[in-house]
Amino acid sequence: MVNAVTREQQEFVYRLSLGLARSKIDELDSSVHGFIAELGERLCSDRAYLITLEEATQTISITHEACRNGVTPQRDAIQNIPMARFPWLRDQLQTLPVLVIPEVEELPSDAEEEKLEFQRESIRSLVLVGLRLEGQVRGILGFDFLEQSRVLDSETEEFVLQVGEVLGASVHRQILASRNVRFENSLYRYSDQFPGVIFQFRMYPGGHVTFPFISEKVEDIFGLSADQLSKDAQPLLNLIKDEDKASFLEKVDESRRCMTPFETSFRACKSDGTMAWVEARSVPARLADDSMTWHGYFFDVTDRKQSESEIEKLAFYDPLTGLPNRRLLRDRLAQALTGSNRDHNHGALVFIDLDNFKNINDSAGHLTGDELLVQVGERLKNTVRDWDTVARLGGDEFVLILKGFPAEPADAAAKVEKVCEKIRDALNEPYDLNGIEYTGTPSIGITLFYDHDTSLEELLSQADMAMFRAKEDGRNCIRFYDCMMQKKVSERLALESDLRVALRKNQLAVHYQVLVNEKGEPVGAEALLRWHCPGRGMVSPAAFIPLAEETGLIESVGYWVLEDVLSRIASWKERGGPLSKLQVSVNVSARQFHLPSFCSTVMALLRKTGASPRNLKVEITESALAYDLELVEETLRTLRSMGIRISLDDFGTGYSSLGYLKRLSLDELKIDQGFVRDILDDPNDAAIAETILALASALKLSAVAEGVETKGQLERLVRMGCTRFQGYHFSRPLPALEFEKLIEQASGDRKRRAW
Numbered sequence: 001m002v003n004a005v006t007r008e009q010q011e012f013v014y015r016l017s018l019g020l021a022r023s024k025i026d027e028l029d030s031s032v033h034g035f036i037a038e039l040g041e042r043l044c045s046d047r048a049y050l051i052t053l054e055e056a057t058q059t060i061s062i063t064h065e066a067c068r069n070g071v072t073p074q075r076d077a078i079q080n081i082p083m084a085r086f087p088w089l090r091d092q093l094q095t096l097p098v099l100v101i102p103e104v105e106e107l108p109s110d111a112e113e114e115k116l117e118f119q120r121e122s123i124r125s126l127v128l129v130g131l132r133l134e135g136q137v138r139g140i141l142g143f144d145f146l147e148q149s150r151v152l153d154s155e156t157e158e159f160v161l162q163v164g165e166v167l168g169a170s171v172h173r174q175i176l177a178s179r180n181v182r183f184e185n186s187l188y189r190y191s192d193q194f195p196g197v198i199f200q201f202r203m204y205p206g207g208h209v210t211f212p213f214i215s216e217k218v219e220d221i222f223g224l225s226a227d228q229l230s231k232d233a234q235p236l237l238n239l240i241k242d243e244d245k246a247s248f249l250e251k252v253d254e255s256r257r258c259m260t261p262f263e264t265s266f267r268a269c270k271s272d273g274t275m276a277w278v279e280a281r282s283v284p285a286r287l288a289d290d291s292m293t294w295h296g297y298f299f300d301v302t303d304r305k306q307s308e309s310e311i312e313k314l315a316f317y318d319p320l321t322g323l324p325n326r327r328l329l330r331d332r333l334a335q336a337l338t339g340s341n342r343d344h345n346h347g348a349l350v351f352i353d354l355d356n357f358k359n360i361n362d363s364a365g366h367l368t369g370d371e372l373l374v375q376v377g378e379r380l381k382n383t384v385r386d387w388d389t390v391a392r393l394g395g396d397e398f399v400l401i402l403k404g405f406p407a408e409p410a411d412a413a414a415k416v417e418k419v420c421e422k423i424r425d426a427l428n429e430p431y432d433l434n435g436i437e438y439t440g441t442p443s444i445g446i447t448l449f450y451d452h453d454t455s456l457e458e459l460l461s462q463a464d465m466a467m468f469r470a471k472e473d474g475r476n477c478i479r480f481y482d483c484m485m486q487k488k489v490s491e492r493l494a495l496e497s498d499l500r501v502a503l504r505k506n507q508l509a510v511h512y513q514v515l516v517n518e519k520g521e522p523v524g525a526e527a528l529l530r531w532h533c534p535g536r537g538m539v540s541p542a543a544f545i546p547l548a549e550e551t552g553l554i555e556s557v558g559y560w561v562l563e564d565v566l567s568r569i570a571s572w573k574e575r576g577g578p579l580s581k582l583q584v585s586v587n588v589s590a591r592q593f594h595l596p597s598f599c600s601t602v603m604a605l606l607r608k609t610g611a612s613p614r615n616l617k618v619e620i621t622e623s624a625l626a627y628d629l630e631l632v633e634e635t636l637r638t639l640r641s642m643g644i645r646i647s648l649d650d651f652g653t654g655y656s657s658l659g660y661l662k663r664l665s666l667d668e669l670k671i672d673q674g675f676v677r678d679i680l681d682d683p684n685d686a687a688i689a690e691t692i693l694a695l696a697s698a699l700k701l702s703a704v705a706e707g708v709e710t711k712g713q714l715e716r717l718v719r720m721g722c723t724r725f726q727g728y729h730f731s732r733p734l735p736a737l738e739f740e741k742l743i744e745q746a747s748g749d750r751k752r753r754a755w
């Protein structure tokens with residue numbers, strides 16, 4: 001049966017629960033104290049107290065105490081006492097809601113510890129109520145009686161039980177509150193050492209915002225006190241830079257809606273007037289009243305942002321010229337492609353390479369070279385419009401993105417070409433490179449883009465190819481990319497790899513074409529390279545020699561030819577007869593001729609094969625002479641001192657500077673077959689041939705007419721005074737064995753000659 005408490009006791013319980021519930025956390029202490037004192041009086045105890053049990057440490061402490069006048073308080077003595085010291089009490093309170101000890105003297109023997117303790121305090125009788133939380137005893141409401149022996153009637157027992165329940169809830173509240181205080185204290189402590197600002201930010205349902213907690217450091221940075229901000233957060237939020245405000249609020253809103261951590265960076269005005277980069281992180285929580293709090297921190301990351309932007313500069317700009325680098329160029333090109341799609345107009349990618357940049361760099365030094373690159377960059381920037389991009393890829397390669405040309409391709413191409421001509425003119429102007437005057441030329445390659453999905457790489461390689469074509473066509477040129485060019489390039493790549501195979505697999509051979517004198521007697525031969533390529537048939541040297549020159553393969557090819565020819569010459573010497581008297585011309589390309597090791601290679605091969613230098617003639621073209629003239633002179637002198645003759649091939653087609661003809665040690669000029677071909681029909685060609693013959697005789701050089709195909713041509717040349725001839729009229733170039741047969745039959749016996 002439930003014992004009814006008295007009406008008066010009932011009222012007390014109501015008052016207690018209302019009073020505790022209504023008191024704010026900081027008023028709770030005194031409110032609890034008041035009720036404890038009143039309860040003590042009601043039960044006529046000498047001491048009334050509240051003990052809390054610290055769960056983590058399992059220790060007990062008196063938190064509130066009210067004593068009758070003259071009775072010694074226990075509060076200071078009972079602090080952090082291990083509960084384990086009172087096992088009997090613990091067990092009793094676990095099972096009994098109210099423990100009444102009428103006589104301490106009569107406690108059972110297993111309560112020895114408790115008995116001693118109570119006796120020490122001169123307690124005769126006790127009433128103890130366990131305060132429970134989720135079934136566990138978390139506190140004790142206690143009453144000590146020093147003189148009287150106390151027993152409770154059933155109503156009073158029920159009453160203290162109800163009081164215990166109400167107090168239990170309040171004890172819980174107090175535990176949480178004290179935890180918060182401790183947390184806050186440690187926050188204050190840590191926030192001093194923390195390099196950033198720690199905060200708790202609260203947003204009320206009505207939109208009002210506060211910082212219930214914010215480290216004092218905020219005042220140093222932003223000049224706002226933590227106190228002020230604890231009431232209103234707005235002044236701090238107002239310092240966020242206008243441009244960053246929208247994204248900041250958006251992030252807050254997103255964090256609120258999705259309950260995801262808030263993380264952002266923004267700029268804010270510091271109290272010293274400068275702008276700070278701030279990075280903030282916090283975690284949201286929703287409170288019962290539907291307001292939101294965020295716990296987190298923010299940092300001043302201005303220094304880091306600055307170094308980040310330095311790094312970005314390094315990553316996206318060329319340090320020498322300050323122009324965008326390849327990486328940024330790709331970005332800009334992607335944008336330009338999208339722009340061209342959207343606006344339906346043409347853009348152009350322009351590849352610029354400085355001609356002979358290596359020369360100035362090598363001869364005047366890298367600093368001068370660098371200065372040239374900087375000035376070129378400036379001129380390019382000044383020539384194009386603001387929305388165009390000028391980038392440097394490295395070395396002497398610059399790339400421009402030009403935008404906004406008409407949709408009609410021919411129209412666009414014409415306009416782009418105009419811009420590029422302006423660029424070329426600007427780059428042709430003399431430069432002052434720290435006192436050194438310099439004039440240079442660029443090679444310019446262009447590819448257009450419009451409304452299609454060509455990849456960036458593809459466009460770059462197209463412009464690059466166009467630039468190479470410009471180089472090929474003689475420098476200071478502007479060339480456009482087209483599909484035919486692409487095809488040519490792919491074919492060349494295939495040819496190059498086949499040629500490498502040819503060298504390894506012995507697919508090369510040397511054919512010989514006879515050279516005769518005015519009597520028709522064989523006096524020499526020209527060694528002409530042949531390539532029998534399995535997939536291609538016979539490949540003309542005119543097709544693969546220029547490629548071999550560009551790729552550098554000419555060095556190996558040239559070596560192979562020299563070795564093959566010299567071995568042949570040596571075998572003819574041994575064989576004796578007309579073959580041993582022939583002078584064999586070997587074509588040497590400019591690149592091979594300029595190898596520093598060229599002369600010593602020839603010498604070594606002469607020695608290795610046993611061939612005589614008297615039987616060797618080196619044919620070079622005029623392009624080989626358009627180089628450092630002193631070096632050319634030296635090479636020629638060395639070769640001649642070894643007994644080797646020098647012939648200048650294709651004479652009249654190249655630079656034809658009479659100056660070097662006088663200066664260089666040469667033996668022979670070969671009149672290019674282009675003049676011989678039309679010698680009967682074109683008076684100009686006839687005049688040129690005649691002039692070359694006159695020139696040769698003046699310089700005491702012999703002259704050979706190439707490409708003599710008819711008797712008419714031969715007779716005309718003979719009349720002009722030419723004494724050496726080569727051409728199909730006498731013989732086509734022949735494989736070595738056939739050539740040997742031809743010579744042995746022809747020599748001496750005019751009738752047995754084929755011509």
Ligand code: C2E
Nearest residue numbers: 528529541542545561587588589707708709727728729733
């Ligand atoms: P080139 O040195 O001017 O050689 C003469 C070219 O004229 C040869 O062409 C020859 O076959 C051709 N020819 C000879 N007589 C006649 C004729 O009556 N009519 C016509 N239309 N052509 C005639 P080929 O053999 O095709 O060689 C082309 C070029 O390739 C050579 O021009 C030479 O510059 C180069 N070349 C050939 N072999 C070598 C080599 O071993 N090394 C180097 N570096 N270049 C070579």
Ligand code: MG
Nearest residue numbers: 526587619649
């Ligand atoms: Mg030749």
Ligand code: MG
Nearest residue numbers: 649650670706
């Ligand atoms: Mg020739």
